[in-house]
Amino acid sequence: MQLSGSPYEERLTAPRSWWLVSFLVGLAAALMLLPLGTLPMLAGLAGGTAVAAVVASSYGAVRIRIVGGALIAGEARIPVAALGEAEVLDAEEARAWRTHRADARAFLLLRAYIPTAVRIEVTDPEDPTPYLYLSTRAPERLAEALRAAKGPV
Known part of the structure; x- marks a missing residue:
């Protein structure tokens, strides 16, 4: 939306x-x-x-946005330049990444009523967070918007 x-x-x-x-x-x-x-x-x-x-x-008021070269997910704000590749997760993969594959250092924006998600690598060496896990109803659109926000590689 x-x-x-x-x-x-x-x-x-x-x-x-x-x-x-x-x-x-x-x-x-x-x-x-x-x-x-x-x-x-x-x-x-x-x-x-x-x-x-x-x-x-x-x-339900939490938002995920890409604004001014930054990804804003709830209270977290990170420049898209500090992000790696976005992996689209279907319901089964999303469940795995929020349970047995989860890393305690990761930023998780979980909503149990949303089965799909995106996992985004954090490439900033100063940031101890290995990845962001974001529940989203439109994972393909979010991944594409992140690629577009980073610009040509």
């Missing part, structure tokens, strides 16, 4: 089912407050749903 004029931008939004879970959290809060009366029950429904929705929304 292209959101701005940058070469690549994606928001890793929470799945729709999480909004149903937000309502169910509000319903649970309402049931806990039911013995106190109707108004506390309604306040529990509204408040519980709102708090759960804010949590779901903030978890």
Whole structure:
């Protein structure tokens, strides 16, 4: 999903089912407050749903962007010149790289509800991070945008 004029931008939004879970959290809060009366029950429904929705929304607010020669993934910002080749990972490979192949020094931007990812080597000798693992719904587009941002080799 292209959101701005940058070469690549994606928001890793929470799945729709999480909004149903937000309502169910509000319903649970309402049931806990039911013995106190109707108004506390309604306040529990509204408040519980709102708090759960804010949590779901903030978890899904993380973005991956390429802007001004830098890759911005969540809170991380790294110049594309310090990055090596981007490897597109299908669901099976992505699972392997977040489990038994994972390196504890790697930067992982994981979203369990997104099965595909990109693994990008970090070539900066000053950076101890061996690679970036980024969950993305469009791994081919992100890899292509990174190649384009680096320019001709």
